Amino acid sequence: MSQLFGCCRVVFNDALAYCQEQHRAGNKKPSSSELSKRLTELKKTEEKEWLTEVSSVPLQQSLRDLEQAYSNFFKSSKGQRKGKKVKPPRLKKRKSKQSARFTDNSFKLYPNSDYICLAKIGDIQVIWSRELPAVPSSVTLIKDSADRYFVSFVVEFNPQQLPKNGQSVGIDLGITDFATLSNGEKIKSPKPLKKQLKRLRKLQRNLSRKQKGSKRREVARKKLAKLHAKISDTRNDFLHKLSTQIIRENQTIVLEDLNVSGMMKNRKLSRAISDLGWRSFRTMLEAKSVMYGRDFQVIDRWIPTSQTCSCCGFHSGKKELNIREWICLNCGTSHDRDVNAAINIKVAGGHSETLNGRGEKVSLSVKKAHLGEASTHPAFEQLSIFDLLK
Numbered sequence: 202m203s204q205l206f207g208c209c210r211v212v213f214n215d216a217l218a219y220c221q222e223q224h225r226a227g228n229k230k231p232s233s234s235e236l237s238k239r240l241t242e243l244k245k246t247e248e249k250e251w252l253t254e255v256s257s258v259p260l261q262q263s264l265r266d267l268e269q270a271y272s273n274f275f276k277s278s279k280g281q282r283k284g285k286k287v288k289p290p291r292l293k294k295r296k297s298k299q300s301a302r303f304t305d306n307s308f309k310l311y312p313n314s315d316y317i318c319l320a321k322i323g324d325i326q327v328i329w330s331r332e333l334p335a336v337p338s339s340v341t342l343i344k345d346s347a348d349r350y351f352v353s354f355v356v357e358f359n360p361q362q363l364p365k366n367g368q369s370v371g372i373d374l375g376i377t378d379f380a381t382l383s384n385g386e387k388i389k390s391p392k393p394l395k396k397q398l399k400r401l402r403k404l405q406r407n408l409s410r411k412q413k414g415s416k417r418r419e420v421a422r423k424k425l426a427k428l429h430a431k432i433s434d435t436r437n438d439f440l441h442k443l444s445t446q447i448i449r450e451n452q453t454i455v456l457e458d459l460n461v462s463g464m465m466k467n468r469k470l471s472r473a474i475s476d477l478g479w480r481s482f483r484t485m486l487e488a489k490s491v492m493y494g495r496d497f498q499v500i501d502r503w504i505p506t507s508q509t510c511s512c513c514g515f516h517s518g519k520k521e522l523n524i525r526e527w528i529c530l531n532c533g534t535s536h537d538r539d540v541n542a543a544i545n546i547k548v549a550g551g552h553s554e555t556l557n558g559r560g561e562k563v564s565l566s567v568k569k570a571h572l573g574e575a576s577t578h579p580a581f582e583q584l585s586i587f588d589l590l591k
């Protein structure tokens with residue numbers, strides 16, 4: 202396996218270096234068939250003859266990965282791709298995550314077996330995390346930086362849509378409580394990074410003291426990588442379980458659009474926020490909604506969800522962050538700050554079960570400031586950001 206990983210890396214890096222060279226010379230990016238030909242030539246040289254010792258499929262796939270990386274980069278720089286700017290592909294390192302992908306006839310599965318067969322490697326024993334829902338079209342062999350091995354399958358299948366249940370939920374994300382649901386439920390986050398911070402710092406210090414290239418440094422690097430892996434596993438496990446539960450129980454899920462990248466610029470907040478994993482939580486909810494036929498909505502971040510009474514729609518102005526509970530001056534209802542916000546998020550998603558005193562639906566976008574309290578100008582309402590400090 203390590204020989205294969207090495208070969209894939211060499212093929213990728215060689216092709217990338219060639220592309221970069223052509224770019225510097227002012228030429229167009231070499232086509233995929235040109236790169237493929239280059240690989241064939243490379244295998245014939247005495248110097249790189251060992252590339253023939255591994256299956257040729259993963260090597261071809263490495264070239265394809267490079268093509269994909271370039272295409273993502275080009276699309277992103279032309280503005281044809283949503284989301285974060287994609288950087289051009291970089292050379293692969295021996296110590297980071299390694300992978301090799303087998304397609305078509307280069308792998309074989311046995312019925313009811315704990316073994317899979319990979320070309321030129323042979324049978325390897327696996328521990329199944331779940332049953333395969335269909336015949337896979339490819340198998341990827343992965344070794345992460347903490348030296349753990351995984352096999353990942355690509356399968357095409359139509360997930361069973363969950364029966365519609367008419368329930369809807371608003372979710373308010375925060376730091377003290379990871380999520381507050383509009384039904385009043387509060388969910389704490391495991392905050393794995395915060396718990397392991399001391400140990401993490403110790404391992405980082407340990408690593409930085411070791412001489413570069415030494416065996417002890419490698420041991421220290423592995424220890425640190427293992428801890429990082431453990432932290433992200435704990436976080437992902439929590440996020441997956443919570444998002445699945447929410448998707449199962451509700452037909453409509455409404456989330457507030459938080460300015461995560463803006464908040465990440467605040468150095469005091471950034472660690473706490475990345476520890477929580479809001480961004481992945483949103484991505485998971487989005488993906489699972491599509492998978493199971495649920496409606497997922499994101500509401501505008503400037504809707505004053507903390508300032509408005511969810512019972513009568515009365516706009517009571519900005520509240521200090523230490524105010525966890527308040528009583529509406531208009532209708533006298535006492536509110537928990539987060540639960541009230543979660544209900545408002547749900548209402549803003551257009552699935553209101555909240556009616557005001559006259560049997561009208563409360564609409565947050567229509568009800569604006571009364572009685573001359575705090576301005577509703579967006580600049581004064583960066584409450585989403587400060588709400589999190591609570």
Ligand SMILES: [Zn+2]
Nearest residue numbers: 510513529532
């Ligand atoms: Zn009220």
